[in-house]
Amino acid sequence: MANTFLMLFMFYHSLHNGIANDLAKVDNYRYHMDLYKMMLGNYDKRIIPQCSDNPLKVTIQLAPREIVDLREQQENGEFQLWVRLSWFDCNLVWNKTDYRNISWLVVSYRDIWVPDITLIEGIDFIGNMPNMKQYRARITSNGQVHFNFLTVVNTVCHMDLTYYPFDVQMFDFTFTSWIYTSDALNIQASSNYGDLTYFSPNQEFIVKEVAATSTTQPYPCCGGNFSLVTFTLKIKRRPTFFMATIVVPFVIITILSFAGFALPSISGEKITFHTTILLATVVFLLLVQDQFPSTSETFPKIAIYFSISMILSCVSCVMSAIVMYIYYNDLSGKKMHKWVKLIFIEWLGKIMLVTEIDLPYHICKVQQEGSIQRKPTVSQEEIRKSRKSRKSLKDLEAAEKIDYDSILLNGIHEDLEDEKSSPNKYLRKSPCNDHDPSRNDLDPSTRKMNDWELLAYTVDRFFTVFYVSVTVLNSFVFLIIMKSQEDRIS
Incomplete structure (x- = not known):
């Protein structure tokens, strides 16, 4: 009986609370409705709520x-x-x-x-x-x-x-x-x-x-x-992404352009190499230009750096053309003026630390056994033809050497017997002592670089020093400006 009474009491209490909460929610909603009507019933949203003389x-x-x-x-x-x-x-x-x-x-x-x-x-x-x-x-x-x-x-x-x-x-x-x-x-x-x-x-x-x-x-x-x-x-x-994808590759290409001056003039690839570097520089400049606004009020420093580098690449192509022109100028048969030789070979050569370099194909090879002097009979005319046709001098020398050895094998060894009795006989017939006026390569001066080749080598050395100095200075100034800007904004 007591349990039944307790259960009825709990049921009545819970029912009363639920009804009370529902009535409270309804009452709260009614108060919100009354407040909304009271506030906005006569409210005019077209008039600024300026309730005093102050704004x-x-x-x-x-x-x-x-x-x-x-x-x-x-x-x-x-x-x-x-x-x-x-x-x-x-x-x-x-x-x-x-x-x-x-x-x-x-x-x-x-x-x-x-x-x-x-x-x-x-x-x-x-x-x-x-x-x-x-x-x-x-x-x-x-x-x-x-x-x-x-x-x-x-x-x-x-x-x-x-x-x-x-x-x-x-x-x-x-x-x-x-x-x-x-x-x-x-x-x-x-x-x-x-x-x-x-x-x-x-x-x-x-x-x-x-x-x-x-x-x-x-x-x-x-x-x-x-x-x-x-x-x-x-x-x-x-800046990390742009430095890694634009600036660093461009600097590497700029450094790579130094190798173009190390190529020998006889290779004929100096102008091609510098032209390739120039095209790569133009591509990088166009890549950066697409990200800049078309305005002249502010010009990016990096664009100036790329433009100067592109100008230097153009100058390097011109430098290579000048060196190649001087190197092959001996084919025209022109004689060098004395003042050109004095200024560019003697004075400028001393400044650039340039000395005459013996060319391998101008030196007589001395065979110790029997004191026989042998020299490949490669004439100056053949050298000129090989330059025009890009034919290797080593091939000419090899051909001459083969002919010379075949002669020895075909019975010319009789002269060796005569050489024992008359040592000067063979020397008069040797290629190194055959002073034919039509053979310019036997002139003592041709045992060294000719004047045009030496001038080309000296001018190329001067252009190398100039290009490297200006390029390094350009890159160094650009990096200093960028570093100072980074420190300032940090």
Whole structure:
């Protein structure tokens, strides 16, 4: 009996509490409805809530969320922003004790007056700040209105790529009222800095800060002064990717161009090698040019560095052409002027530490056994023909050597017997002592480099020193400028 009574009591108690909670919810909903009707029943959203002689103060805070896209060449960018507005509306004040301690109320954008905040730098065709009207406002019992909304905006961005890829960009977001002057509406920043707490990290840029400034700008065309709040977003580019993919390969190609001066003139590949380096330099310059805006206000230092390197590559091609022209000038039979030999061979040669170098195919080979002197009979005319046809001198020498040995095998060894009795007999017949006036290669001067070859070697040495010095200086100055910029922004 006692158990039955206890169960009935618990059932009655739970039923009573449930009904009481449902009645409380219904009552709370009724109070919200009454509050909503009382606040907005006679509310006119077309009139600014200026309840005193002072202008209505609207505070604004900007919280960047993400850099969606940044287009350097078009000088515009796409950003996701979190805009927070707050103002006092004297027509939206109530006593919360009269409404079951309801301290806040959420209303639609279309139900209350909202300041016509405009982003001056916006270039979006859909709207100045799209999706703004889709969000709701939160009203507190003391009449404070908080309107926060998230939007994606396209803005104009004046890019300064002077120190690319170590550049720092500044983007302005200027908010103002489109119709209300500062006498009616005063827009102020809620703090000196924006909020970066919820910013999503970007792989290309690092956000340094968001500074806020409040000013008043006169617009004579529009009836007075207007309040403006400018948020300046400061971002720094991450240079690692650009240094690894653009700068470092270009420096390597520049260093590789030094090898072109080490090629011998007889190879005929000096101009081809430097032309290839020039084409690679042009490709890198075009690669970087696609990322820069078409403006002359700021010219990137890296573009200047690439342009100077391209000019030096062109100069290296001209240098190689000059060296090749001098080297093969002996084919024309022209005689070198004395002043050219004095200035470029003797004076410049001493400065460049150039000495006459014996050519292998001009030296008589001495065979120790029997004191027989042997020299391949390669004439100067044959050398000229081999240069024109790119035929190897070694092939000519080998051919001459084979002919000479075949002669020895065919019975000319009788002369060796005569040489024992008359040592000078064979020497008179040897190629090294056959002084035929028509054989220029037997002249004692031809045992060394001829004047044109020596001049080409000296000029090539001078061009090498000049090109390497200017290229290293150009690269060194560029790296110093980039390093100083990196230290300054750090």
